[in-house]
Amino acid sequence: MAIFMPTFQILTGINSILFYAPVLFQSMGFGRNASLYSSALTGAVLASSTFVSIAIVDRWGRRALLIGGGIQMIVCQVIVAIILGLKLGSEGELSKSFSILVVVIICFFVAAFGWSWGPLGWTVPSEIFPLETRSAGQSITVAVNLFFTFIIGQSFLSLLCAFKFGIFLFFAGWITIMTIFVYLFLPETKGVPIEEMIFLWKKHWFWKRIVPGYSEAEGE
Structure with missing residues (x-):
């Protein structure tokens, strides 16, 4: 979890949009000032x-927000890819109406990240580890996050040139994988004290095979 949660957080593509928003919007046909306004x-x-x-995180739970945000981000990425593939590819420049639509959809994508994987990508790793390994787990989380931030930041422009509108499908694919990962492997941690977190892993259908000390009596 300390490795995959921060990895998936960066592979949503959010840093690419925030870092390179002016370049990205200019490549879609926006003017220089418009791209800066869109970035802001x-x-x-x-x-x-x-x-x-x-x-809402303590009412709805972590899993619901992560899965819901993932689905919203997938839909937004696919819609943007379709618009750019059909309009930008054939016409070379987006019309004003489609440009506004792209900005609105990207804002929906950013909003989905902001209420799901953005904060919860840090929250979940901070609360799933027992006290004995919490500091080590958080250190791994931060290191992995910074490592993949560097990788995506360095490679995004090359990926954009190679994939063009397909860059959004590339990130949508990763968001699909991470949403399935949360659905299958992340137990709900809402309202569970750190001292009792180990019991979540002992009862989980997959992790109970790995976490030591599990018995059928405990599972009941």
Whole structure:
């Protein structure tokens, strides 16, 4: 979890959009100033949507937000890829209406990240480890996050040139994988004290085979 959660958080493509938003929007046909305004807009949406997660995470649970946010991000990425593939590929430049639509959809994508994988990519690893290994687990989480931030930051422009509109499908594929991962392998941690977290893993259908000390009596 300390490895896959931060890895998937970066493979949503959020850093690519935030780091290279002016370049990305200019490549879609936006003007220089418009691309900068769009970049500022996505940053504001990300910051504000984080408060949604703060308000509902303890009511809805971590899994619901991660899966729901993943589905919303997949839909947004696929829609943007379709628009760019059909319009930008044939016409070489987006019309004003399609440009606005792309910005709106990207804002929906950023908002989905802001209330799901953005904050919870840090929250979940911080609360799933027992006290004995918590510091080591968090250290791994931070190191992996920074490593993949560096990898995606260095490779995004090359990927954009190679894949063109397919870059959004590339990230949508990773979001699909990570949403399935959460559904299958992440137990719900809402309201569980850190001291009792080990029992979640002992009862989980997969992790109970790995976590030591499990017995059928405990599972009941």
